[in-house]
Amino acid sequence: MIFTCRTFVPISPLLLNQLLPIKFVQQHQHLSQAKTNLTSLQSPVSLLPLPRFIASNSWWNWNWNSRRYCSGVVMASVNGVQDPQSISYLRQQEAAEIDEILMGPLGFSVDQLMELAGLSVATAIAEVYKPNEHNRVLAICGPGNNGGDGLVAARHLYHFGYKPYVCYPKRTPKPLYNCLVTQLESLSVPFLSVEDLPMDLSDSFDILIDAVFGFSFHGTPRPPFDDMIKKLVNLSNPDLRPSKSPAIVSVDIPSGWHVEEGDSSGDGIKPDMLVSLTAPKLCAKMFSGPHHFLGGRFVPPPIVEKFKLQLPAYPGTSMCVRIGKPPKVDISALRENYISPELLEEQVEADPFDQFQKWFDDAMAAGLKEPNAMSLSTAGSDRNLSSRMVLLKGFDKEGFVWYTNYESQKARDISENPRASLLFYWDALNRQVRIEGPVAKVSEAESEQYFHSRPRGSQIGAIASNQSSVIPNRQYLHQVYQDLEAKYSGLVLIPLLCRRGYLMILSHSQYLYFVLVKSLTSCFLL
Ligand SMILES: NC(=O)C1=CN([C@@H]2O[C@H](COP(=O)(O)OP(=O)(O)OC[C@H]3O[C@@H](n4cnc5c(N)ncnc54)[C@H](O)[C@@H]3O)[C@@H](O)[C@H]2O)[C@H](O)CC1
Numbered sequence: 001m002i003f004t005c006r007t008f009v010p011i012s013p014l015l016l017n018q019l020l021p022i023k024f025v026q027q028h029q030h031l032s033q034a035k036t037n038l039t040s041l042q043s044p045v046s047l048l049p050l051p052r053f054i055a056s057n058s059w060w061n062w063n064w065n066s067r068r069y070c071s072g073v074v075m076a077s078v079n080g081v082q083d084p085q086s087i088s089y090l091r092q093q094e095a096a097e098i099d100e101i102l103m104g105p106l107g108f109s110v111d112q113l114m115e116l117a118g119l120s121v122a123t124a125i126a127e128v129y130k131p132n133e134h135n136r137v138l139a140i141c142g143p144g145n146n147g148g149d150g151l152v153a154a155r156h157l158y159h160f161g162y163k164p165y166v167c168y169p170k171r172t173p174k175p176l177y178n179c180l181v182t183q184l185e186s187l188s189v190p191f192l193s194v195e196d197l198p199m200d201l202s203d204s205f206d207i208l209i210d211a212v213f214g215f216s217f218h219g220t221p222r223p224p225f226d227d228m229i230k231k232l233v234n235l236s237n238p239d240l241r242p243s244k245s246p247a248i249v250s251v252d253i254p255s256g257w258h259v260e261e262g263d264s265s266g267d268g269i270k271p272d273m274l275v276s277l278t279a280p281k282l283c284a285k286m287f288s289g290p291h292h293f294l295g296g297r298f299v300p301p302p303i304v305e306k307f308k309l310q311l312p313a314y315p316g317t318s319m320c321v322r323i324g325k326p327p328k329v330d331i332s333a334l335r336e337n338y339i340s341p342e343l344l345e346e347q348v349e350a351d352p353f354d355q356f357q358k359w360f361d362d363a364m365a366a367g368l369k370e371p372n373a374m375s376l377s378t379a380g381s382d383r384n385l386s387s388r389m390v391l392l393k394g395f396d397k398e399g400f401v402w403y404t405n406y407e408s409q410k411a412r413d414i415s416e417n418p419r420a421s422l423l424f425y426w427d428a429l430n431r432q433v434r435i436e437g438p439v440a441k442v443s444e445a446e447s448e449q450y451f452h453s454r455p456r457g458s459q460i461g462a463i464a465s466n467q468s469s470v471i472p473n474r475q476y477l478h479q480v481y482q483d484l485e486a487k488y489s490g491l492v493l494i495p496l497l498c499r500r501g502y503l504m505i506l507s508h509s510q511y512l513y514f515v516l517v518k519s520l521t522s523c524f525l526l
């Protein structure tokens, strides 16, 4: 077994040292779902011998024995601040103080913070519990701002496709709360009184949001919240818990828990999910459920510095971030309910290229990230298949074009066996397109034109990484990159050395398959 590292080169070397870990972390987060699915496969990593490094133009991966079995998905774990041991936990007094500073000198309004807090709760719920399986949500809202977060979360969940209900027995007579209630009423969200609540909540709801008390809770719960919390406690008692019970999601603090000491008696709520806001409170150290998230992506640097906060980085534009490892999943139990319209013959274009253009436009319009990303599969004369993701760089009625290094493994495969298979998968649209056919090189002029259209750093990076060759270490690539940058500093046009392009030519007797996932498969003969 060989553990290989592929380094992302095409960026300024000055930034390289800073950016590499960031890219690594981002990739780790981006692929967290994929990693989750593969957790059971990760143990062999520890058995691997010392790593060897193989040059490539992106990503980290490992090889098993042969160069042909690669994956960019399974990789070394990243122990960042997502690690529950290394993040900050707040005392009750600190949480209140942060609130005061945010809403005093830092110029936030409570409405703003509550909106962001409630949105974080809703997005965290949506990350774990899909609306087609967990649709009926009851938000149990208390008299303070924690209750307000629950009202906001209910509204966002409505827009995410859930069916929210609200139980809000002690309404706070302030404009902010009145408006939140009005907004929910305008969506026809039912408000249930305590008396309306069924004895056993498990039959009527799939998710229970515990937004009763937050960080200002003291003592023991007073009526009517004592009984409501008891209902939640009963549901989280493994002996009393019915087989299909709703997921309990606590906002900021499991209600009834001591803000710092947690559930010291052991008789409190045992939520399945805790969404800490701003920073986890000390009691969160006792949370042992499967899903701990942090929300409230609004903490400005003065707060971070004053309270010496160590907080996890939020991925991309997300409003929430998971703390700790996701629970192990049973891969065989992972399934989606695909809802796709039928793909009927009369709805498709007569020309498959026009159909491809139509679907590609749909993927663009849906805002999918890199809709031109495609899996490229090749096999050399040894008939061993290999696949990797590359980017489509153009298509017309002649075929589909991509670029690669002529020294790469895929290029070697194509030189031995000039055929390939392309696969586009547009997840959010439940669509995929398969294209199979012969491959030829594009002209040198076309390759050159594309090469020089790339950012200068990418051009140098492409030359620096002698793809699929073994390199001594990561520093080697940094050095090569720097040397090339110095070498070409006076040149306007960097010479194209080995990176060229391919065209998959599609002619009569080739197939383009337009596939709706879990629906009828349709194919078109050219
Ligand atoms: N900066 C942030 O992180 C933000 C957090 N938000 C949320 O606000 C709560 C804290 O809100 P606060 O209004 O201060 O307190 P509570 O919601 O915990 O409720 C206070 C409320 O409850 C009553 N109460 C206290 N103890 C008891 C008891 N034993 N029995 C009955 N009633 C009790 C008290 O009288 C008050 O009426 C925080 O956790 C976040 O969820 C903001 O939304 C945004 C900024």
Ligand SMILES: [K+]
Pocket (backbone or CB within 6 Å): 146, 210, 211, 212, 213, 214, 250, 251, 252, 253, 254, 255
């Ligand atoms: K709560």
